Amino acid sequence: MNIKKIKAALECILFISGDSVPLKDLSALFDIDKTTLKRIINQMMDEYEGDERGLRIIEINSSYQFTTKPQYYEYIEKLFKPRARAGLSQASLETLSIIAYKQPTTKANVDAIRGVKSDSCLYRLIDKDLIKEVGRMEAPGRPILYGTTENFLRLFGLKSLSDLPDISNVQD
Amino acid sequence: MPISIKLEVFEGPLDLLFHLIEKAKIDIYDIPIAKITEQYIEYLNLMKSLDIDLASEFLVMAATLLVIKSKMLLPKRPNEEENEEDPRDELVIKLLEYKKFKELSDILGDKYSNNLKSLFKSTELADALIDSYELPNEIPIGLLVEKFQNIFKKSEIHKKIEYKKVYKDNLTIDEKIIEIFKIISSERWTSFEKIITFYDSKLEIIISFLALLELIKNKKICVKQARNFGEILLKKNRVLPNT
Numbered sequence: 001m002n003i004k005k006i007k008a009a010l011e012c013i014l015f016i017s018g019d020s021v022p023l024k025d026l027s028a029l030f031d032i033d034k035t036t037l038k039r040i041i042n043q044m045m046d047e048y049e050g051d052e053r054g055l056r057i058i059e060i061n062s063s064y065q066f067t068t069k070p071q072y073y074e075y076i077e078k079l080f081k082p083r084a085r086a087g088l089s090q091a092s093l094e095t096l097s098i099i100a101y102k103q104p105t106t107k108a109n110v111d112a113i114r115g116v117k118s119d120s121c122l123y124r125l126i127d128k129d130l131i132k133e134v135g136r137m138e139a140p141g142r143p144i145l146y147g148t149t150e151n152f153l154r155l156f157g158l159k160s161l162s163d164l165p166d167i168s169n170v171q172d
Numbered sequence: 173m174p175i176s177i178k179l180e181v182f183e184g185p186l187d188l189l190f191h192l193i194e195k196a197k198i199d200i201y202d203i204p205i206a207k208i209t210e211q212y213i214e215y216l217n218l219m220k221s222l223d224i225d226l227a228s229e230f231l232v233m234a235a236t237l238l239v240i241k242s243k244m245l246l247p248k249r250p251n252e253e254e255n256e257e258d259p260r261d262e263l264v265i266k267l268l269e270y271k272k273f274k275e276l277s278d279i280l281g282d283k284y285s286n287n288l289k290s291l292f293k294s295t296e297l298a299d300a301l302i303d304s305y306e307l308p309n310e311i312p313i314g315l316l317v318e319k320f321q322n323i324f325k326k327s328e329i330h331k332k333i334e335y336k337k338v339y340k341d342n343l344t345i346d347e348k349i350i351e352i353f354k355i356i357s358s359e360r361w362t363s364f365e366k367i368i369t370f371y372d373s374k375l376e377i378i379i380s381f382l383a384l385l386e387l388i389k390n391k392k393i394c395v396k397q398a399r400n401f402g403e404i405l406l407k408k409n410r411v412l413p414n415t
Contacts, residue, residue, distance in 0.1 A: 010245070011270060014352075015293075018292065018293035018295040019292055019294075019295040028310065035243070056290075058290075065292060066292065066293065067290045067291060067292040068290055068291045068292070069290065070286065070287070070288075070290045071289075071291035072288075073291070076291060082291065085286075085288055087285065087288075088281065088284060090183055090277070090281075091183050093277035093278075093280060093281045093284075094183060094273055094274060094277045097273050097276040097277040097280050098273050100174065100280070101273070101276065113266075113269050113270060113273055114183065114184055114186065114270065115184040115185050115186035115187075115229060115233070115266070115270065116183060116184030116185070116227060116229045117227075117229070154292070155287060156280060156283045156284050156287060156289040157283055157286065157290070162404035164280075165276065165279045165280070165283075167272070167276065170405075
């Protein structure tokens with residue numbers, strides 16, 4: 001299979017899947033090692049970045065997905081009138097950023113940093129599939145540990161957790 | 173008549189405190205506690221007068237501020253002055269930690285709103301492909317008839333089955349153990365096959381085998397086999413433990 005055909009097939013798969021497709025699965029499918037395949041996909045990503053394309057390929061946790069480019073949202077909006085994704089309140093964002101940087105972490109930890117109870121924020125974030133329970137802490141009461149979801153990475157345009165804005169730039 | 177006033181909403185006591193410090197342009201490491209406490213309580217009173225429910229955390233913070241204020245009013249002993257902790261330290265650490273995440277949440281919030289206009293497809297199509305199966309285009313009617321007849325025949329066969337009486341077996345492993353134990357001598361090796369083939373009913377063979385296993389487990393007999401698939405020989409153990 002030559003590279004052009006692999007790219008064409010990748011395009012089909014990403015289009016059909018809608019959701020992100022793991023590199024691992026693609027590597028098995030084409031019987032090409034991950035490094036080479038990643039290079040091919042990166043090439044495709046560059047090609048899609050060109051002005052003549054409205055779609056782009058994003059990477060989330062070594063999975064790939066088609067999304068539309070934000071600058072063409074106005075056209076989609078005019079024709080389809082999509083229900084906009086709701087914004088996040090300041091409280092939710094605070095809670096989310098604490099969980100994102102401190103994960104896995106407990107509600108008590110979030111409360112301590114924010115200085116207020118965060119229950120309702122937590123439930124809202126779980127509801128929006130931005131955070132999830134990831135286990136329990138081996139401490140008295142076995143409190144629930146929370147972490148972020150893949151959806152969090154997608155909605156915030158992050159490739160992986162290491163792609164989070166550097167915490168040290170903010171630190172005093 | 174109720175008057176609506178637009179007030180800045182604070183996420184919590186730290187948020188409010190942070191706002192006051194920023195507004196007064198104070199160095200966060202050297203907070204004038206008396207002044208800030210006064211402003212903080214002033215704000216709480218304002219909220220109260222406006223009938224705004226206050227979270228209890230706001231009052232806890234007011235109490236904390238007053239504690240710090242009174243600690244700072246106390247005169248220090250001269251020899252303690254150097255290594256004594258500043259009563260404000262704990263608060264400052266909390267404020268800095270909160271500030272860090274407040275800033276991070278602003279950065280993340282920007283990322284989120286920048287990304288709001290990028291849409292992605294749902295997985296409907298792929299899910300539909302996985303779930304669907306195709307019916308063959310044409311099914312000859314003859315095939316259906318044939319299949320139906322086969323099923324019908326099979327059910328006919330079922331009707332013809334004769335039923336046999338099932339007898340209750342009175343064999344027990346315990347009895348078998350005693351029986352086998354009598355057959356095997358302690359002097360000569362006895363063939364395993366001989367013991368098993370001695371019986372003709374399947375059930376009896378199974379029970380004999382289980383009895384043998386039990387005897388081996390209890391170390392009443394010993395077993396040897398010269399090579400793979402070779403003859404298995406049994407002998408009574410000379411020393412009989414547990415008897």
